[in-house]
Amino acid sequence: MWCRGTAGLARGSPDAPGLLAMVEAFYGRAAAMVEAEAAAGVAGAQWDRLPWVRGLLETIRRCSYVLEVAFPLRRDSGTWEVVRGWRAQHSQHCLPCKGGVRFSSSIGVDEVKALAALMTYKCAVVDLPFGGAMTGVRIDPKKYSEHELEKITRHFTVEMSKKGFIGPGIDVLAPDVSTGEREMSWIADTYTHTLGYRDINAQACVTGKPISQGGIHGRHSATGRGVLHGIENYITNTDYMDCIGLSPGFPGKTFVLQGFGKVGRHTMKYLHQYGARCICVGETDGAIYNPRGIDPKELQDYEQVKFSSEGSAPCCQAGSSGVSCSFQSHGTIVGFPKAEPYDGSILEVPCDILIPAAIEKQLTRENAPRVQAKIIAEAANGPTTPAAHEIFLQRNILVIPDVYVNAGGVTVSFFEWLKNLNHVSYGRLSFKYEWESSYYLLQSVQHSLEQWFGKSRGEIPIIPSPEFQARVTGASEKDIVYSGLAYTMEQSAKQIMAMAARYNLGLDQRTAAYLCALEKVLTVYNEAGFTY
Numbered sequence: 118m119w120c121r122g123t124a125g126l127a128r129g130s131p132d133a134p135g136l137l138a139m140v141e142a143f144y145g146r147a148a149a150m151v152e153a154e155a156a157a158g159v160a161g162a163q164w165d166r167l168p169w170v171r172g173l174l175e176t177i178r179r180c181s182y183v184l185e186v187a188f189p190l191r192r193d194s195g196t197w198e199v200v201r202g203w204r205a206q207h208s209q210h211c212l213p214c215k216g217g218v219r220f221s222s223s224i225g226v227d228e229v230k231a232l233a234a235l236m237t238y239k240c241a242v243v244d245l246p247f248g249g250a251m252t253g254v255r256i257d258p259k260k261y262s263e264h265e266l267e268k269i270t271r272h273f274t275v276e277m278s279k280k281g282f283i284g285p286g287i288d289v290l291a292p293d294v295s296t297g298e299r300e301m302s303w304i305a306d307t308y309t310h311t312l313g314y315r316d317i318n319a320q321a322c323v324t325g326k327p328i329s330q331g332g333i334h335g336r337h338s339a340t341g342r343g344v345l346h347g348i349e350n351y352i353t354n355t356d357y358m359d360c361i362g363l364s365p366g367f368p369g370k371t372f373v374l375q376g377f378g379k380v381g382r383h384t385m386k387y388l389h390q391y392g393a394r395c396i397c398v399g400e401t402d403g404a405i406y407n408p409r410g411i412d413p414k415e416l417q418d419y420e421q422v423k424f425s426s427e428g429s430a431p432c433c434q435a436g437s438s439g440v441s442c443s444f445q446s447h448g449t450i451v452g453f454p455k456a457e458p459y460d461g462s463i464l465e466v467p468c469d470i471l472i473p474a475a476i477e478k479q480l481t482r483e484n485a486p487r488v489q490a491k492i493i494a495e496a497a498n499g500p501t502t503p504a505a506h507e508i509f510l511q512r513n514i515l516v517i518p519d520v521y522v523n524a525g526g527v528t529v530s531f532f533e534w535l536k537n538l539n540h541v542s543y544g545r546l547s548f549k550y551e552w553e554s555s556y557y558l559l560q561s562v563q564h565s566l567e568q569w570f571g572k573s574r575g576e577i578p579i580i581p582s583p584e585f586q587a588r589v590t591g592a593s594e595k596d597i598v599y600s601g602l603a604y605t606m607e608q609s610a611k612q613i614m615a616m617a618a619r620y621n622l623g624l625d626q627r628t629a630a631y632l633c634a635l636e637k638v639l640t641v642y643n644e645a646g647f648t649y
């Protein structure tokens with residue numbers, strides 16, 4: 118295979134200042150490549166084909182709807198303030214739209230539009246029947262009490278309900294930065310008791326819920342597990358590893374993680390389980406380094422120290438579900454005793470795999486030349502600017518793009534949504550039947566052997582292998598979810614790699630992933646038609 122594709126390098130791209138400009142630059146590159154081939158493939162008069170395809174591509178690029186909300190909040194202190202937020206529905210080529218809810222003091226309408234567009238492309242890459250959406254609420258959640266956060270979440274949900282920006286068939290929300298099960302639970306409860314009260318599927322208006330509210334086993338860890346599989350599909354591919362000069366497989370590889378939140382901590386756990394060694398973790402308030410490796414469980418335990426009855430440290434936030442909390446927390450990785458504090462830029466630490474799992478625009482024209490990893494797995498959305506993307510291509514660094522590698526979360530959200538629409542958990546109807554089928558199968562093998570060979574030496578024992586035994590007795594909803602997730606990530610990796618080969622893109626997997634997404638969305642628009 119070609120390590121350095123000719124197509125990707127030909128077009129330079131300015132280092133886009135904003136996330137929206139970045140996503141549009143990546144989109145524009147893929148759109149320009151697909152245009153001619155797409156025009157050749159559509160029906161209609163020769164002269165009309167290119168304008169038609171260009172019209173479709175421009176329609177896909179633009180965000181379809183944005184709801185801007187401003188509402189008053191009475192603080193616990195008795196003062197008032199106005200909270201602002203947005204829900205963007207980037208594309209309705211498939212319904213419902215799907216995407217997370219972010220609480221951040223730096224979010225604005227353009228970031229929300231960009232993140233919604235990424236959701237459209239991501240869902241298409243992993244073949245989920247959703248358009249893309251995103252919510253941003255401009256608050257610093259650390260400055261609000263739980264009671265205030267609940268009021269904000271519920272108020273925002275009501276506003277979205279009134280305007281058709283939430284509903285199981287319209288627009289389905291999910292966790293993102295600084296939101297989790299607790300907020301999803303408030304959203305589900307608010308919607309089902311207001312606009313959704315006559316809808317038996319109302320719970321499916323949001324995913325990432327606690328199990329008691331219709332959540333699914335495995336959603337917590339889904340994005341991290343998806344990142345594991347996303348990297349696995351490349352790191353076990355000898356062609357790609359030869360290109361970047363890395364031996365295949367996880368064992369012995371080192372990695373650096375930025376962001377020890379919901380996505381980062383699970384990514385760290387799985388990579389560690391698969392034999393890779395985390396040597397550096399960075400958070401907003403500091404970083405830690407240990408070249409011999411940092412144990413993910415020990416780090417998590419340090420961050421969330423078990424509650425001691427006399428203790429007085431603040432209660433943890435992670436996994437918050439509204440129920441009383443049984444942990445005390447350092448609330449930080451800083452001070453972890455089995456690592457040194459690290460003062461430099463963690464993105465530049467020598468390692469095999471760099472995993473930005475925090476926020477956007479971390480890898481830029483400025484620091485990209487100093488990155489020393491061979492693989493960058495974009496667990497976060499939009500961590501790499503277009504200029505950095507070009508630098509990584511030139512430096513033969515493999516970037517596994519966000520629209521593929523962090524799609525595990527939304528994939529399992531899809532499974533949760535289906536579970537809610539089906540009103541039954543995965544496997545409930547079939548587990549016992551399958552167990553009995555396996556039992557009867559073994560029994561009939563035993564009887565057949567005994568009929569053939571006789572029973573002179575007693576019954577012929579049939580001993581299931583541990584793997585078979587575990588499969589028939591130990592299957593759970595989580596097993597089914599994990600297997601569906603692994604399958605999805607594997608299929609999509611194959612599609613992206615095939616696309617990269619078709620367009621001679623070499624290591625430019627981002628453009629290949631965008632091309633996969635574009636082809637699929639284009640097909641929907643082309644076959645459905647898109648104007649009145």
Ligand SMILES: NC(=O)C1=CN([C@@H]2O[C@H](COP(=O)(O)OP(=O)(O)OC[C@H]3O[C@@H](n4cnc5c(N)ncnc54)[C@H](OP(=O)(O)O)[C@@H]3O)[C@@H](O)[C@H]2O)C=CC1
Pocket residue numbers: 292293294295296340375376377378379380381399400401402474475476477496497498523524526527
């Ligand atoms: N949750 C999900 O299912 C999915 C999330 N993503 C993406 O993954 C990323 C992380 O999301 P998620 O884990 O859910 O969010 P969380 O809020 O759970 O965690 C984010 C973590 O990153 C830390 N952080 C923020 N800024 C920086 C920084 N500049 N340097 C180092 N650490 C930083 C935060 O610390 P602090 O709290 O102190 O600011 C926090 O610990 C986002 O880009 C999100 O869009 C992608 C797919 C799915």
Ligand SMILES: O=C(O)CCC(=O)C(=O)O
Pocket residue numbers: 215216217218239289290291292293324498523524526527528530
């Ligand atoms: O599960 C979802 O719908 C969205 C998850 C998410 O935040 C993302 O994929 O960026």
